[in-house]
Amino acid sequence: MAGPNSFYGPLDPAPDAGYVDAPPRMGFFTDTSVCIGCKACEVACKEWNLVPDDGFNLLGTSYDNTGGLTANSWRHVAFIEQPAAGSGHGTDTPGAFAGMPTGPSASAHTAVVAAGTSQDTGTDPGVPAAPDALAAAATITAPGTQFLGMPGADLPGRTMDAPRSDFRWLMMSNVCKHCTHAGCLDVCPTGALFRTEFGTVVVQEDICNGCGYCIPACPYGVIDQRKDDGRAWKCTLCYDRIGDGLTPACAKACPTESIQYGELDELRSRAAHRLEKLHEQGVAEARLYGHDPNDGVGGDGAFFLLLDEPEVYGLPPDPVVTTRDLPDMWKRAGVAALAMAATIVVSFAGRRR
Amino acid sequence: MRPREERERPRDERLSPPPAGHEGSGLSRDAGGASRSARRGGKGRGRGDRSMVPPADFRSYYGRPIVKPPVWHYDIAAYLFTGGLAAGSSLLAAGGDATGRPALRRAGRITALGALTASTYFLINDLGRPERFVNMLRVAKPTSPMSMGTWILSAFGAAAGAAAVAEAAPILPERGVLGLARRLLPPVGTAGQYAAAAVAPALATYTAVLLADTATPSWHAAYPELPYVFAGSALASGAGVGLLAAPCDQAGPARRMAVCGAALELYGAHRVETTKGILSEPYRDGRPGRLLRAGRLLTAAGVAGAVLGRRSRVVSALSGLSLLTASLATRFGIFEGGVASAKDPKYTVVPQRERLAARAAEVAASDAKTTDVPEGSGSGGIGV
Numbered sequence: 001m002a003g004p005n006s007f008y009g010p011l012d013p014a015p016d017a018g019y020v021d022a023p024p025r026m027g028f029f030t031d032t033s034v035c036i037g038c039k040a041c042e043v044a045c046k047e048w049n050l051v052p053d054d055g056f057n058l059l060g061t062s063y064d065n066t067g068g069l070t071a072n073s074w075r076h077v078a079f080i081e082q083p084a085a086g087s088g089h090g091t092d093t094p095g096a097f098a099g100m101p102t103g104p105s106a107s108a109h110t111a112v113v114a115a116g117t118s119q120d121t122g123t124d125p126g127v128p129a130a131p132d133a134l135a136a137a138a139t140i141t142a143p144g145t146q147f148l149g150m151p152g153a154d155l156p157g158r159t160m161d162a163p164r165s166d167f168r169w170l171m172m173s174n175v176c177k178h179c180t181h182a183g184c185l186d187v188c189p190t191g192a193l194f195r196t197e198f199g200t201v202v203v204q205e206d207i208c209n210g211c212g213y214c215i216p217a218c219p220y221g222v223i224d225q226r227k228d229d230g231r232a233w234k235c236t237l238c239y240d241r242i243g244d245g246l247t248p249a250c251a252k253a254c255p256t257e258s259i260q261y262g263e264l265d266e267l268r269s270r271a272a273h274r275l276e277k278l279h280e281q282g283v284a285e286a287r288l289y290g291h292d293p294n295d296g297v298g299g300d301g302a303f304f305l306l307l308d309e310p311e312v313y314g315l316p317p318d319p320v321v322t323t324r325d326l327p328d329m330w331k332r333a334g335v336a337a338l339a340m341a342a343t344i345v346v347s348f349a350g351r352r353r
Numbered sequence: 354m355r356p357r358e359e360r361e362r363p364r365d366e367r368l369s370p371p372p373a374g375h376e377g378s379g380l381s382r383d384a385g386g387a388s389r390s391a392r393r394g395g396k397g398r399g400r401g402d403r404s405m406v407p408p409a410d411f412r413s414y415y416g417r418p419i420v421k422p423p424v425w426h427y428d429i430a431a432y433l434f435t436g437g438l439a440a441g442s443s444l445l446a447a448g449g450d451a452t453g454r455p456a457l458r459r460a461g462r463i464t465a466l467g468a469l470t471a472s473t474y475f476l477i478n479d480l481g482r483p484e485r486f487v488n489m490l491r492v493a494k495p496t497s498p499m500s501m502g503t504w505i506l507s508a509f510g511a512a513a514g515a516a517a518v519a520e521a522a523p524i525l526p527e528r529g530v531l532g533l534a535r536r537l538l539p540p541v542g543t544a545g546q547y548a549a550a551a552v553a554p555a556l557a558t559y560t561a562v563l564l565a566d567t568a569t570p571s572w573h574a575a576y577p578e579l580p581y582v583f584a585g586s587a588l589a590s591g592a593g594v595g596l597l598a599a600p601c602d603q604a605g606p607a608r609r610m611a612v613c614g615a616a617l618e619l620y621g622a623h624r625v626e627t628t629k630g631i632l633s634e635p636y637r638d639g640r641p642g643r644l645l646r647a648g649r650l651l652t653a654a655g656v657a658g659a660v661l662g663r664r665s666r667v668v669s670a671l672s673g674l675s676l677l678t679a680s681l682a683t684r685f686g687i688f689e690g691g692v693a694s695a696k697d698p699k700y701t702v703v704p705q706r707e708r709l710a711a712r713a714a715e716v717a718a719s720d721a722k723t724t725d726v727p728e729g730s731g732s733g734g735i736g737v
Contacts, residue, residue: 062415068414189489189492189497190488190491209480209483212481215424216572216695219420221421222421226481311706314413316419316705317706319705322566325565325573325576329565329566330562332577333558333559333561335580336561336583336617337554337584338554340553340554340558340584343588347606348606
């Protein structure tokens with residue numbers, strides 16, 4: 001039951017919540033370096049959990065029109081268009097493109113081989129074709145326009161003179177972190193939010209009365225109130241699936257295994273291995289986020305491998321569970337309450353006039 | 354098939370891009386996650402270069418908020434006032450009764466019940482599912498200030514309700530069942546009044562913990578002083594009731610309450626507005642800033658009137674009114690300041706970045722120290 005780290009610090013949440021013989025803690029490892037931004041996770045989540053639509057908005061910022069995690073979006077694929085760091089401007093991750101080739105996208109020879117088929121198609125892919133949109137676009141320097149690095153539609157090798165763009169796309173499927181120290185769970189006044197035997201955090205929709213306290217309590221801005229319903233909703237880590245040994249819908253649907261589901265300890269070692277590999281390959285800006293049991297929320301049940309600073313993806317750089325300071329808050333309130341009582345005594349003890 | 358209109362729900366404003374002209378919108382709105390954005394705290398917002406906060410340099414995901422702003426409506430801001438008013442006036446009633454000032458007792462008891470009723474309405478009305486308000490009584494959770502507040506308010510409500518109903522005793526007939534009630538009510542009312550007064554300081558200060566125990570940047574940062582602001586504001590509003598309702602010869606304690614409460618409130622508010630770095634900014638800028646400045650002026654005016662106008666019934670009443678309005682303005686200012694801080698990612702990212710930088714510097718310093726010691730003892734031969 002409640003121990004010295006119940007408010008803050010490393011902890012295994014399920015036994016701390018009172019589970020005897022709890023199964024291993026389950027979680028997500030989302031490796032953004034292999035995310036292709038397909039949003040299959042968003043769709044699979046909505047379908048399995050019967051989550052209503054989130055409005056059909058065009059946000060006008062990137063290919064992301066979901067915007068963020070809400071009551072009606074329990075997975076959110078962030079999409080960032082970013083001038084690359086090779087030139088050293090725009091980001092503080094110099095070397096994001098260091099060591100990458102800067103010439104044409106492939107040599108003519110490899111392009112011929114790559115595009116070649118067993119049968120003669122009657123075309124020679126090595127021959128430069130008509131003026132190429134990619135190359136043409138790259139030469140446009142009109143103020144206010146920027147070449148976004150859209151891939152060419154032509155065969156590889158036909159566009160030998162196409163430059164490498166200095167643009168990169170970052171994609172990340174965001175989700176509830178299922179914190180070790182969950183602010184939403186701590187502040188819930190009805191007990192609607194609870195800790196499952198898998199160490200995850202779930203809202204019981206038949207209990208929640210829509211007080212809304214969990215929403216500002218979440219340091220990641222995940223949980224949200226559904227407008228036409230009044231109650232708070234968020235990712236359940238497919239509590240109804242994992243209890244039967246199934247993989248959560250989003251991880252099941254992910255075509256690149258960017259979203260990996262499993263025992264948290266196993267995922268953490270897998271992530272450390274992947275990070276090491278990426279660093280070996282020269283991707284120096286790769287970093288893990290939310291994996292550390294010593295961080296402000298005691299480590300996340302759903303953690304990430306990122307390619308830039310967390311705030312670029314809309315994540316807080318150093319989240320701390322608000323209830324870490326709660327004992328101190330109650331003490332301060334107690335002192336203020338005593339000051340009130342003392343004021344009354346002083347006010348009424350004075351001489352009568 | 355349903356008509357199209359029926360399927361269209363109101364557009365969630367949090368999903369649409371932030372308006373470009375929105376106050377606090379900086380380069381980050383345009384540059385999005387793609388680049389750094391520099392912004393000057395407080396500059397160019399109408400009040401000149403008074404800010405002591407250095408220019409904020411941060412990145413974000415297309416300028417979108419990171420933490421969610423509270424979904425609470427003005428009901429909760431209003432409850433902060435009515436809850437404080439209930440606490441302050443029940444303390445006034447207890448003091449008045451104990452020292453033989455019936456006007457203070459009567460006004461305090463009746464105001465406490467009125468404010469309590471309003472509080473209950475505001476709290477239940479703000480729920481997403483008001484019919485489920487009883488679910489609040491399923492658990493008692495010290496980690497949830499709202500759960501604690503529910504129990505505090507319930508205890509206070511029963512006691513303050515009994516005290517206020519007892520005020521009706523003199524108008525009951527002297528015979529029969531109601532006559533029995535007429536004789537029983539006064540002692541019950543007195544007991545309720547003191548019970549309510551015992552709970553009142555908790556009622557007035559737990560709301561500060563309620564706001565501070567969130568990830569809303571400016572509320573959380575204000576947690577050390579927020580209870581003083583709310584305690585002071587509750588005392589000042591209770592004093593305001595006394596000044597409004599009691600004749601001059603009974604209002605002396607209310608004047609002293611006003612002075613002490615205002616001092617507590619102004620001290621706390623000053624600390625909140627000046628010592629939290631960039632997180633003090635939302636309390637100085639825009640509407641929250643105007644509300645808090647108005648609250649300060651009205652408090653000062655109310656205290657001045659209460660002290661200087663002690664012979665005039667009219668000046669005292671006006672001072673009381675001024676103190677009540679001040680309390681209302683202060684509560685709305687604090688409420689809106691927090692909401693503003695949640696809507697701008699600057700207030701989430703910049704302080705957390707500062708925290709990380711400070712921690713990194715600390716680690717670097719301790720590393721330097723541990724590597725220095727063996728060097729120094731080795732080369733210089735001086736054991737440290």
